[in-house]
Amino acid sequence: MSLTAVEQLPELDAQTLRIVGAIAEHGSITAAADALGLSQPAVSQHLRRAEQRLGLALAERIGRSVRLTEAGEVLARHARTITNAFDAAAGELAELSGLRAGRVRLAGFPTASSTVVPKLVKQLAATHPGLSVSYLEAEPPEAVEAVRSGAVDVAITFSYPGDRVDPHQESAQGLSVDSLWQDEMLVALPSSHPAAAHHRVPIDELSSETWIAGCPRCRGHLLQVTESAGFTPTIAYETDNFSAVLGMADAGIGIALVPTLALASTRVPEGIVLRPTARGDSRTIHVVTTEGASRVPAVSATLGALHSLDLARLSLEDAATPA
Structure with a gap:
């Protein structure tokens, strides 16, 4: 992929990855919200904003359940690795800030x-x-x-x-x-x-x-x-x-x-x-x-x-x- 193509990709954020990953793991927005310690409306609102920013649907609502789209599955597939890396980096920064490392x-x-x-x-x-x-x-x-x-x-x-x-x-x-x-x-x-x-x-x-x-x-x-x-x-x-x-x-x-x-x-x-x-x-x-x-x-x-x-x-x- 060329640099120009990468620069044209919509910006992803860690919270969207966490939410999509939690939906994939728990099967619903409500269960994902509980797992993340967020309210169900807050998760739904964040998901809608992310879809607007990306120009892609990430989840389909089917009755009271939800199913990830192909785009959502792509994010879910990478969510665990990326959020783990974010958590590791945050942890190392916290160690440095508190001078437990460095x-x-x-x-x-x-x-x-x-x-x-x-x-x-x-x-x-x-x-x-x-x-x-x-x-x-x-x-x-x-x-x-x-x-x-x-x-x-x-x-x-x-x-x-x-x-x-x-x-x-x-x-x-x-x-x-x-x-x-x-x-x-x-x-x-x-x-x-x-x-x-x-x-x-x-x-x-x-x-x-x-x-x-x-x-x-x-x-x-x-x-x-x-x-x-x-x-x-x-x-x-x-x-x-x-x-x-x-x-x-x-x-x-x-x-x-x-x-x-x-x-x-x-x-x-x-x-x-x-x-x-x-x-x-x-x-x-x-x-x-x-x-x-x-x-x-x-x-x-x-x-x-x-x-x-x-x-x-x-x-x-x-x-x-x-x-």
């Missing part, structure tokens, strides 16, 4: 993998046990691209003020970017260091220090912070491993600027102190989705769970932070 694909940066993501997945499992969650670890630029390409539904990302390559600007155009919270940056230095006496450390007092740098974007932020303090840092060590960063600082071979969130899954050595900077440096934690994705029940539930997490406590609640 899936969400997450992406997040490495530090989030051991802090935000476990708490998020645990909360979703408790509130929506039928929701399937998968996770991809990716740095912010790759995570943003994964949302754009459709590889993931929700990405947890971060950005630094003045970031020269901020993935939440041009590369995130057309996507939805929502800020979750500010993750304060802390200076990690030996407790014997003179700057440890400060409640907040002036960065310009650290110009002669040897520094430990992290990921490329973290290194870029360190350079931006020290540049605004009037010096270029001497960076002798580079590692993405925050346990290694703190170990090096504890050994007295360098100091570092670390995000507070990284401490939630990292043991802080007893000989290390962590101090915020005098100017209150921080990075922003974001959640990225496609525009309108919040209308998808699984995504909406995930966003709601993210916003309801006690993010202010995530950073230090598991860290053995010295006073």
Whole structure:
């Protein structure tokens, strides 16, 4: 059958199929109405309207009984299969709407993998046990691209003020970017260091220090912070491993600027102190989705769970932070 021929067919609806199927099964309009939980006049009226719309008689009244016409038999033959499919689809939509089923694909940066993501997945499992969650670890630029390409539904990302390559600007155009919270940056230095006496450390007092740098974007932020303090840092060590960063600082071979969130899954050595900077440096934690994705029940539930997490406590609640 050609597409033109299909487009010219009168529109069928699920209720007509249910009614014709019930008449075929029960033998009368009255019995069909009882089986469907409808009144007999309502079934008769719907049948008449369907016949007018289709231009075909579906049933013949013979005395007090009714008999399906050839057209009615055609519909009855397909009614069970089609209405079962409608019921199955409605059931699946109801499951999704109530989040008794569905899936969400997450992406997040490495530090989030051991802090935000476990708490998020645990909360979703408790509130929506039928929701399937998968996770991809990716740095912010790759995570943003994964949302754009459709590889993931929700990405947890971060950005630094003045970031020269901020993935939440041009590369995130057309996507939805929502800020979750500010993750304060802390200076990690030996407790014997003179700057440890400060409640907040002036960065310009650290110009002669040897520094430990992290990921490329973290290194870029360190350079931006020290540049605004009037010096270029001497960076002798580079590692993405925050346990290694703190170990090096504890050994007295360098100091570092670390995000507070990284401490939630990292043991802080007893000989290390962590101090915020005098100017209150921080990075922003974001959640990225496609525009309108919040209308998808699984995504909406995930966003709601993210916003309801006690993010202010995530950073230090598991860290053995010295006073």
